[in-house]
Amino acid sequence: xxxxxxxxxxxxxxxxxxxxxxxxxxxxxxxxxxxxxxxxxxxxxxxxxxxxxxxxxxxxxxxxxxxxxxxxxxxxxxxxxxxxxxxxxxxxxxxxxxxxxxxxxxxxxxxxxxxxxxxxxxxxxxxxxxxxxxxxxxxxxxxxxxxxxxxxxxxxxxxxxxxxxxxxxxxxxxxxxxxxxxxxxxxxxxxxxxxxxxxxxxxxxxxxxxxxxxxxxxxxxxxxxxxxxxxxxxxxxxxxxxxxxxxxxxxxxxxxxxxxxxxxxxxxxxxxxxxxxxxxxxxxxxxxxxxxxxxxxxxxxxxxxxxxxxxxxxxxxxxxxxxxxxxxxxxxxxxxxxxxxxxxxxxxxxxxxxxxxxxxxxxxxxxxxxxxxxxxxxxxxxxxxxxxxxxxxxxxxxxxxxxxxxxxxxxxxxxxxxxxxxxxxxxxxxxxxxxxxxxxxxxxxxxxxxxxxxxxxxxxxxxxxxxxxxxxxxxxxxxxxxxxxxxxxxxxxxxxxxxxxxxxxxxxxxxxxxxxxxxxxxxxxxxxxxxxxxxxxxxxxxxxxxxxxxxxxxxxxxxxxxxxxxxxxx
Amino acid sequence: xxxxxxxxxxxxxxxxxxxxxxxxxxxxxxxxxxxxxxxxxxxxxxxxx
Numbered sequence: 001x002x003x004x005x006x007x008x009x010x011x012x013x014x015x016x017x018x019x020x021x022x023x024x025x026x027x028x029x030x031x032x033x034x035x036x037x038x039x040x041x042x043x044x045x046x047x048x049x050x051x052x053x054x055x056x057x058x059x060x061x062x063x064x065x066x067x068x069x070x071x072x073x074x075x076x077x078x079x080x081x082x083x084x085x086x087x088x089x090x091x092x093x094x095x096x097x098x099x100x101x102x103x104x105x106x107x108x109x110x111x112x113x114x115x116x117x118x119x120x121x122x123x124x125x126x127x128x129x130x131x132x133x134x135x136x137x138x139x140x141x142x143x144x145x146x147x148x149x150x151x152x153x154x155x156x157x158x159x160x161x162x163x164x165x166x167x168x169x170x171x172x173x174x175x176x177x178x179x180x181x182x183x184x185x186x187x188x189x190x191x192x193x194x195x196x197x198x199x200x201x202x203x204x205x206x207x208x209x210x211x212x213x214x215x216x217x218x219x220x221x222x223x224x225x226x227x228x229x230x231x232x233x234x235x236x237x238x239x240x241x242x243x244x245x246x247x248x249x250x251x252x253x254x255x256x257x258x259x260x261x262x263x264x265x266x267x268x269x270x271x272x273x274x275x276x277x278x279x280x281x282x283x284x285x286x287x288x289x290x291x292x293x294x295x296x297x298x299x300x301x302x303x304x305x306x307x308x309x310x311x312x313x314x315x316x317x318x319x320x321x322x323x324x325x326x327x328x329x330x331x332x333x334x335x336x337x338x339x340x341x342x343x344x345x346x347x348x349x350x351x352x353x354x355x356x357x358x359x360x361x362x363x364x365x366x367x368x369x370x371x372x373x374x375x376x377x378x379x380x381x382x383x384x385x386x387x388x389x390x391x392x393x394x395x396x397x398x399x400x401x402x403x404x405x406x407x408x409x410x411x412x413x414x415x416x417x418x419x420x421x422x423x424x425x426x427x428x429x430x431x432x433x434x435x436x437x438x439x440x441x442x443x444x445x446x447x448x449x450x451x452x453x454x455x456x457x458x459x460x461x462x463x464x465x466x467x468x469x470x471x472x473x474x475x476x477x478x479x480x481x482x483x484x485x486x487x488x489x490x491x492x493x494x495x496x497x498x499x500x501x502x503x504x505x506x507x508x509x510x511x512x513x514x515x516x517x518x519x520x521x522x523x524x525x526x527x528x529x530x531x532x533x534x535x536x537x538x539x540x541x542x543x544x545x546x547x548x549x550x551x552x553x554x555x556x557x558x559x560x561x562x563x564x565x566x567x568x569x570x
Numbered sequence: 571x572x573x574x575x576x577x578x579x580x581x582x583x584x585x586x587x588x589x590x591x592x593x594x595x596x597x598x599x600x601x602x603x604x605x606x607x608x609x610x611x612x613x614x615x616x617x618x619x
Binding site: 057081082085086088209210220221223233263265266267272275280 | 585587588590593596599600601603604607608611612614615617618619
């Protein structure tokens with residue numbers, strides 16, 4: 001990185017951190033610290049909700065996913081608009097009316113303490129683990145730039161985020177997220193323009209997508225019904241709907257964002273606008289990955305995008321073998337480039353038979369290149385059995401640092417930092433809210449002063465920060481980070497959502513029935529997940545429906561045996 | 571009902587959404603937008619595959 005890039009990066013980070021601290025001043029009570037005094041307008045809610053979901057992981061992993069397997073991941077977000085509607089009709093008015101701090105508070109009012117404690121516990125486990133991954137993602141950046149192990153970079157980033165989050169409450173988080181999202185949109189736009197600009201003169205925007213499309217990278221929609229296919233329209237609409245509804249409706253990191261809205265209408269509008277913008281935004285991020293893919297058809301990509309792992313191999317006794325593999329890789333790339341040029345000509349002529357022939361030739365060349373890359377990763381494992389052989393998360397980063405102009409590199413890297421800081425701050429804030437409101441205040445110290453709860457919230461933020469940093473240190477062994485977070489969520493979200501749906505819509509079921517139904521469901525979900533019986537998005541659907549079904553069955557059994565408890569009507 | 575130290579006064583909930591007359595219409599608009607996006611992406615996939 002040049003001096004200009006470092007200056008842009010440092011300046012942006014300093015401005016954001018100072019802005020966050022400045023905005024957090026005056027958060028003297030627990031209500032202000034955790035809910036931002038419920039004073040924010042809809043556009044604040046919208047951008048805050050988006051920034052919480054679109055972390056650095058989104059920015060790093062999504063283009064890498066598009067590069068390696070195409071755009072089908074966009075379907076994952078098809079459930080967002082539907083989930084937003086259900087949230088606006090049911091969740092938002094109830095949470096606002098009851099003036100809860102956390103979503104789980106409502107469950108005690110509707111069911112009982114143990115159901116509230118169980119869901120709060122599941123949330124703390126899920127969010128605690130996934131926030132570790134969220135912290136790890138930007139640490140990859142420093143690792144690549146400075147060429148040092150991710151352990152040190154994870155510690156640095158994690159500490160910075162914890163410091164910032166402990167200082168700033170919900171209001172500061174929301175204000176900085178609004179600024180962050182504005183910068184992210186600008187950065188994405190600039191990156192897209194630059195990729196197209198860097199393509200050969202005869203390759204325009206449309207042709208770049210056309211070439212990538214012929215190599216299977218423009219596959220945005222898949223209507224097949226294969227239950228093992230992770231990303232289809234159906235998994236997106238159904239599985240995605242349940243996952244998003246659960247995420248936005250029951251995950252405190254999101255509930256906390258829209259609870260800070262000034263009114264039901266402001267919260268609603270913020271969520272609905274998110275439903276309008278989310279899918280096109282994700283499509284554009286993936287499209288950048290597709291354009292980067294086409295770019296690398298004309299510019300030789302590194303044999304492995306993670307330069308840290310590659311350097312390790314180059315400095316080992318296996319370097320002569322690696323050099324041989326690199327030579328084969330160079331030949332394979334040149335051969336593929338010939339086929340790409342032929343495809344370009346075929347596209348110009350609009351010759352369908354020639355395009356079909358070239359498509360097959362390109363696929364063969366692509367496979368050959370992949371097999372050579374596999375030889376290199378096998379060698380990495382031979383050299384170090386703990387080597388990280390997944391490089392999806394490094395693809396976009398590698399492109400940014402090698403090909404973008406000075407200044408823009410610093411800005412894009414700053415954006416990744418900011419995105420990560422925003423989502424991590426939300427997560428730590430919500431973990432602290434749940435720990436203090438649902439555990440400490442409810443179970444440990446009921447009658448403390450407001451100041452004590454505020455101090456407890458800050459301490460809880462530090463505690464979770466440390467836990468998340470430790471988790472982040474283990475995240476390097478997980479393949480694609482974005483998928484890892486979603487898979488982890490799918491193990492738990494369905495169950496929590498089921499509990500909330502029973503609370504809202506199945507009025508005759510009481511706390512005991514739903515509690516045991518949730519426990520049994522979680523067990524079943526873990527078994528199904530471990531046996532890998534279905535694509536992970538379906539776990540949300542199965543988990544949710546199973547809780548509802550089992551709750552009704554257990555309730556009727558309890559009624560027959562005469563042990564049905566009292567129900568609340570909230 | 572949970573007790574909080576600083577309860578927030580109830581805010582009026584009669585605000586209407588922008589562009590349309592009722593929240594129901596906004597929900598329909600969002601569903602229409604989703605269908606439109608799926609169709610556009612399908613056309614995108616078919617055109618470039």
